[in-house]
Amino acid sequence: MDPLDGIDRSLLRLLQEDGRRTTLDLANRVGLSPTGTSQRVKRLFREGxxxxxRAILDPQKIDRGTLVFIQVRLDQTAPHVFDRFAEAVAKAPEVLECHMVVGGFDYLVKARIADMSVFQEFLQRVILPLPGVRETHTYASVADVKPDTLLPV
Incomplete structure (x- = not known):
């Protein structure tokens, strides 16, 4: 049985669109009392x-206007190498996301930097010294076609 009903899904959609919505606004939009709405939202938090x-920032305004994707291949596929890499990449503030993937490389790193003029410094300071890095391929984003992070619910 699905743990979410239609009202729960509506609340999730509305909160993804704007996490600052008031309980009263949410209640009006889903057709519940403010108390019932508040209880549902609290349950959605409690159940994970x-x-x-969070606030979504404009990357240009905070000097992070360039988005890059970096494919990383490690020199070994041993658990300790993966663990060391994951620990090190988690400490890099420029790295927004890092995913272990299957295919021709081991990780896909998503990072934001000021612009391409600082990319080489970022690569040499942050990515190449990561434990076990053997090879990288970088792709700079030239347009945000669908940058939204809303999940379908």
Whole structure:
């Protein structure tokens, strides 16, 4: 049985669109009382459906206007190498996401930097010294076609 009903899904959609919505606004939109709405939202947090409410910043305004994707191949595929890599990449503030993947490389790193003029310095300071890095391929984003992070619910 699905743990979410239609009202829960509506609340999740509305909160993804704007996490600052008031309980009263949410209640009006889903057709519940404010108390009932508040209880549902608290349950969605408690049960882990909602993990955080955050502000989405404009990368240009904070000097992070360039988005790069970096494919990383490690020199070994041993658990200790993966662990060391994961620990090190988690400390790099420029790295937004890092995913272990299957295919022709081991990791896909998503990072934001000021612009391509600082990319070489970023690569040499952050990516290449990561434990076990053998090879990298970088792709700079030239347009955000669908940058939204809303999940379908």
């Amino acid at each position: 459906f909602i993990t955080a409410i």
